[in-house]
Every structure is written in structure tokens, then in C-alpha cells.
Amino acid sequence: MKKRLLVLAIAALIPISVFAATTENGLMEKSVRAAQVLDEVMKIQDNSIPQDLLDRAVCIAVLPDVIRGGFVWGARLGQGLVSCRVKNGWSQPSFLRIAGGNWGLQIGISSVDMVLVFVNPNAVARLSVNNFTLGGDASVAIGPIGREAKANTDYQLKSEVYSYSRARGLFAGLTIEGAALAIDHNANAIMYNNKAVPRQLLTTDGSYAPSSLRTYVRALDANAP
Numbered sequence: 001m002k003k004r005l006l007v008l009a010i011a012a013l014i015p016i017s018v019f020a021a022t023t024e025n026g027l028m029e030k031s032v033r034a035a036q037v038l039d040e041v042m043k044i045q046d047n048s049i050p051q052d053l054l055d056r057a058v059c060i061a062v063l064p065d066v067i068r069g070g071f072v073w074g075a076r077l078g079q080g081l082v083s084c085r086v087k088n089g090w091s092q093p094s095f096l097r098i099a100g101g102n103w104g105l106q107i108g109i110s111s112v113d114m115v116l117v118f119v120n121p122n123a124v125a126r127l128s129v130n131n132f133t134l135g136g137d138a139s140v141a142i143g144p145i146g147r148e149a150k151a152n153t154d155y156q157l158k159s160e161v162y163s164y165s166r167a168r169g170l171f172a173g174l175t176i177e178g179a180a181l182a183i184d185h186n187a188n189a190i191m192y193n194n195k196a197v198p199r200q201l202l203t204t205d206g207s208y209a210p211s212s213l214r215t216y217v218r219a220l221d222a223n224a225p
Contacts, residue, residue, distance in 0.1 A: 021079060027187050028212040031093065034062035034081050035219035037113045037166070042223045044171055049117065050144055053162060054224040059084035059118040059127060059202070061181075062216070063098055065111045066165075078114065079184060081216050084124050084202040090220040092201040092209040094127065095187035100134070100179025113166040114174065117143060120160035127181075128199040134161060135177030142173030 021027045038060075042048050054060075063080030081093040098114070118126070126138055134140040143162035165174035188196035191210055206217030 021187065022190075024190055024212070027095065027191055030064065030079060030095075031081060031213045031216045033064040035215045037062050037064050038115065038216075038219045038223055041113075041115060041164070041166060041171055047145055047171065049115065049164060050146055053117055053119070053144065056119045057085070057117050057224055058121060058123040060090075060220060060224060061096060061114075061116040061118070061127075063096075063114040063116070066098060066114045067111055079187070080114070081213070082116075082127055082202070083206060083217060083220055084118075084127070086203060086205050088205055088207075089225075090206045090217050092192075092204050092206050093213050093216050094196070094198050094201045095184035095191070096127070097182050097184050098179050099182070100176070110167065112174070114176075115143075115164040115166075116176075117162045117164075118160065119162065123160070124199065124202050126160075127183075127202060129183075131180050131182035134163075134179050134181065140177055142175060145171070145173060 021030045059082055061080055061082035063078045066078030066080075078098045080096060080098070082096055083090040083093045085091070120126075120138070126132055132138055138160045139158065140161040140163055141159035143164045163174040163176045165172065183198050185196070188198070188201070191213060192201070206214065206220075209217060
């Protein structure tokens, strides 16, 4: 309870506009930024998300510019998009938010780009509920690095989600256990004209998404066909 209150206290000090787009233009820019992050990460020679892991991905979320900061208690607050595999590619994106903390000495506020790779078949169900905790409701592990990485990892059997981050040009696996993911119903309502049901979005071909969100779908098609 004390840790949860600390996270909420830090969140209260940061204006929502810093980490969450709340207008149609802002959400369109978030889609473009998420696509850019994925494209840039996958261009890192021999040091990006393993292709074998992407081939196993059921859903992929990208959360650009996640705020990370605080003194002693480090909070994470951010917004991004997630799509899941459908018959002919990737689904319509659903917006989501992340909030959570990690005990440790973290002084100041910085931002990271975050990528979450969901490999369990139940990912759509997980991402269709209002919120769930990584490491609690869904097992999470630091993602392996390297396109050909297969040995010395557990992603073939054990974890449901693999996490990565990029900060100051560096890309690596990310410890994120304890963070909470939640559907951003407000963002979905803005972009889908109040007709957004998360499960329907994540099981409907991305070609039906608003044109302003297809940038993210195209990035997934290109990097995780």
C-alpha cells in the first residue's frame, strides 16, 4: 500500500499532458511516434529484438516517451498503442497506459521508449480487460537482445511478456515487474468515435483502423510480418 501511494504521489506531480495525448492530433502523433520507435529499434544491427521472438509475438505494444523519475522511488507513467496478430497481419491498434514503480535510487526525471512483446496466446484476453499487472497477472521478463538470440533465454516456454527500453540512444531489456497496464478508453473513444471495444479492436484487421493510426500497423507489418 505504501509503495502504491508513493507512485500515485509522484504521478500527481506530473501533468497528464506530459505523458498522455488527449486530443485527436496528439493521438495521431503518438501513433507516428510509436511506429518510428519500432522502425528505429529494428534497424539496430545485431542488437535488436530477436527475429525468433517477433515470430512468436501474439501482440506488440510500443509506448514512446514513458516518463521515468523520482527520488528513491522511481515512477513510470506513459501511453502507447498495442496491436495483435490477425489472419492477414496486425489488428487495429488499441491505446493503453502504463503506471508503476521500481524501488531504487533514481534521481531526476527522464523518458524511455518502451516495447512490450506478448507471446502467450491469452494476450488478447489480457489486453481486453481494464487493467492488469506485469509480474502479477502476467509473467514478465527482460527481453533478450540480438536478432539471432535463442540460447540462454526462457522466451520459448516461461514468460508471457518480454520488455525492452531505449534511452539516450541505448537499447536493452527492461525490468518492469509490478507495472500496471490499462486500456486508455478515452483515447480509443476519440479515435474510434466512441465505438471502441478493446477485444473487437484487437481481433479486427488493421486495414479497418482510422487512417491516422495505420502508421503503427504498417510498422508492425514491416518489422514483424
